[in-house]
Amino acid sequence: MRGEWRVAVAVIAGLNLLGWGLLLTAVVPSGIHYAVGGSTALAVGLAAYALGMRHAFDADHIAAIDNTTRRLVDRGRPAATVGLWFSLGHSTVVVLLCAALSVGLGAAAAAIAADDSGVHRVAGVWGPTVSAVFLLAIAAINVWSIRQARRGTGGAPPGGPVWWLMRRFESVVDRPSRMFGVGFAFGLGFDTATEVGLLAIAGTATLGRVPWWAVMTLPVLFAAGMAVADTAQGAVMRRAYAWRTGAGDGRPRRRAVTYAVVMTGLSAAAAVAVATVQLAGVGTETLGWGGVVARVGAIDLESAGIGLTVALLVIWVVAAIGFGIAGRRRVTVS
Template sequence: MTGLDLFAVALGVRHGVDPDHLAAVDGLSRVRPSPYNGILFALGHGGVVTLLAFPAALLLKGVDLEALHLPTFLLLLVGGLNLYRLLRPEERAPARLPLLHPLLLGVLFGLGFETASQLSALALSAELSPLRLGLLFTLGMLLVDGVDGLLASRLQNLARDSERAKRASRFLGWAVVAVAFLLAAAELSALDLEALALPLGLGLFGLLVSLRLYALRPA
């Protein structure tokens, strides 16, 4: 791999650790548990990035997709459903909503043009073929979001038989609700949280790993 190849992968990793990605993937795991949530989310998002990297797709730069606030409303949906599950754990949330399919959710997040890292990845298309750019960028996201989805799903499975894991799952649920609503409120109020995005994302990922380890400890 060339230096630009590695840079494309690194941008994908950086994009995958954004808190809105992790909140969406972790939140999905409470509503529709599956070890493939993170993988499908990253593939959907990466597919959009790949298409947007082609020169013909640059025409979309004249369309103000950010004005649609797609990721914002999707975060509100995921956060709201997680809040519903936390307050009424005996009832099942509507997991079969089409918007809750991780592949479609990843596509819609990708259409939001929501981070500077995605725009940086598109700029690389002048040096790399669009297909190669998209594959490498998606690979980087898969490394983070795929692992995140797998860990979150396993934590939910452990919560079925372990009181310790159930407490960890609820704590993660409240963290997802808080992060999802915080990011949505910041976006709707035009508050720039870009400087906090990386530490917030790393903190959420670290919290998931810590809760997973806590759940695996013997009682």
């Protein structure tokens, strides 16, 4: 656990020192402007950092980090850095795209700028589909965990091809570092306002003949902001799930199982809801579906993510308080 946190602190500190160090000691003193007549370099750097933090609250980020953390904690595995690794994989896509822009790769700029480009069409299907499949699969694993908790049993899932596939999937993401690949796959959809906003800033900067190292300062700041927020989310969720696993503290087992079921049920339900919205959006964009499907697909997952975060925290606090009160009453009566 301590080793995990040392890695997390070192990575986050390194990203922030690199990003802010370049901005404050090189970009700002050089008088570089990312856009003619636009905001100062400091303001643009702050915007890039804020976009990264804001992007971390997308509902698919929260659902993926929350469900994976829940599963790893349940298996007794390290889970404190799930959010960090996810954010690093996700932001790597943005860094690579900005690198392509900074070296003057015209094809990249055209593909990113045009909403009807082939890249956008493929990414618009790939990103949400991969995200939805991952969320549905990990929600299914967590639903199985609820069944096992209620039965008071452990061990391997029941037999059958479906659970065999689940076990294969589970082995792919069996440690926090494996979330790098998941985050990278999620990032290939680059269709959210925060990512597009940063890429637009970087693209404008390259047109103004801003040095490549100054352009690359922006995705580093974006990655630093996302890493801070996603790591914090993962740490809070790990605490929420690990809290009920404490042994030897007099907690009634039945109430501990109830707490686990409530938290896991919410986690799985959130993942299914986000996946449904994403798949509805893909169906609307690629197959022309309308009606209820189109309305579901139009839900803004970026805004919904903040509400999902608040809901998870509120339910955890309420459950923890209720569980604690019940435990104290039990000790008093005894």
